[in-house]
Amino acid sequence: MxxxxxxxxxxxxxxxxxxxxxxxxxxxxxxxxxxxxxxxxxxxxxxxxxxxNLMARGLAGGKSKLIGLAYYNPSPSYLSALLVSALKECRDLGHHLVIEDLSDIEGVLDNSVIVKRLSSIRLDGLILAPPLSSNLALLKLMHDMGIPVVALSYRDPQSNHSSVAFDDIAAAFTMTELLIEKGHKRIGFIRGPREHPSSPQRQSGYENALKAHGIPIDKGLIFEGDFTFKSGMQLADKVLDAKEPPTAVFASNDDMAAGLIAGTQRRGVKIPSELSIVGFDDTAIAAAIWPRLTTVKQPIAEMAQTAVDMISDITSANWNGQPAHVTIDTIQIIERESLTTPH
CATH class of the missing domain: 1.10.260.40 (lambda repressor-like DNA-binding domains)
Known part of the structure; x- marks a missing residue:
C-alpha cells in the first residue's frame, strides 16, 4: 500500500x-x-x-528566525512553563528556538562567557529570563552586538531593549490582602534571591499590604530563600522556631512554598490548620503537592508568547525601531487547600 x-x-x-x-x-x-x-x-x-512544513514556510518567505532563550534560573517549575510556551509560539510562527542554559557555567557568571556562548549562534533575537534580564551590563553588550533583546520580568523604559513584565507588586499585595481578609495578622514572607528582579517587587507588595491594613512589618518574619524547593524546606525550622511564629507564610514562589510545606510537615505541623502557606506562580508543583497550594497565577505562558511575538516584530521590516514595554496586570489568585482561617 x-x-x-x-x-x-x-x-x-x-x-x-x-x-x-x-x-x-x-x-x-x-x-x-x-x-x-x-x-x-x-x-x-x-x-x-x-x-x-515550518522550515519550508520560513525559508520560502524569508521570515524564519533564530530566536534564543537564555536562562540562569533555579526554579524548574517556572522554566518548564516558560520553555514549553516559547517553543510552541516559535513553532506557530515558523521560527526556531535555541535554548541556552547558562547554569552549567562554573564559578561566577561572567558576562564575557555569556557573550561568547551567544555570539557563536548568530541569533536574530534573544529572550532573557530573570535574573539575566536585569543584568544591565549584559543588556548593553547585546545591544552593542546588534542583537535585539526582550527582557522578562524586568522593565526599564529608558533602555534600548524591549520587555515583558508581570505586575509583581500588585499581585503580592493582592495575595497578602487575601491572607489578612482570612484573619491572619502574623504573616511571614519568604523572599527570593536579591539579584532576581521580582524579589524586591514581591516583598514591596507584601509590605505595602501590611501597611495599608495597619499591621506592623516584623523583620523577624521575613526570611531569605533562593526560589528553590530546598531553600523552602530548609527554612521550615526558622519559621516554626520564630519567637512569635506566623499563622501564615507567603513564599514568593511555588517551589519555596512546596519546600516549606514538606519541611513543616516533617516537624509534625498540620497544613493548613496549624499554618497556612501560599505561593506565587501557579506552576505545576502547586497542584501536585498536598495540600494543594493557594498561589498567585503568574501568566508565564502569556509572557513567553508575547516575548516571542516581540522578537518576531522587532526583526521584521516594518519595525519602527522603538523598544516596546508590556506589563501584564491581570491578577488571579488560585485558592486551594493550603490556606484557611487561623485557629
Missing part, C-alpha cells in the same frame, strides 16, 4: 474556497484576513489534518 502524501496548502485552499495566499496569511497570523475567512481556513486545516 502506497503511503498517503502529506496534505498541501493547495488542498487546504480548495477545501476552504480561498487562495493559497490567504491560507498562508492565516498560517502566519497576519491581520489582513477577515474573521469569517480565517475561521473557514482553520476549519479546513483541522478537517484535512494539515501539518505545515
Amino acid at each position: 502506497s503511503k498517503r502524501q502529506p496534505i498541501t496548502i493547495k488542498e487546504v485552499a480548495e477545501e476552504a474556497g480561498v487562495s493559497q495566499m490567504t491560507v498562508s496569511r492565516v498560517l502566519n497570523k497576519q491581520k489582513l484576513v477577515k474573521e469569517s475567512t480565517r475561521l473557514r481556513v482553520e476549519a479546513a486545516i483541522a478537517s484535512l489534518n494539515y501539518r505545515p
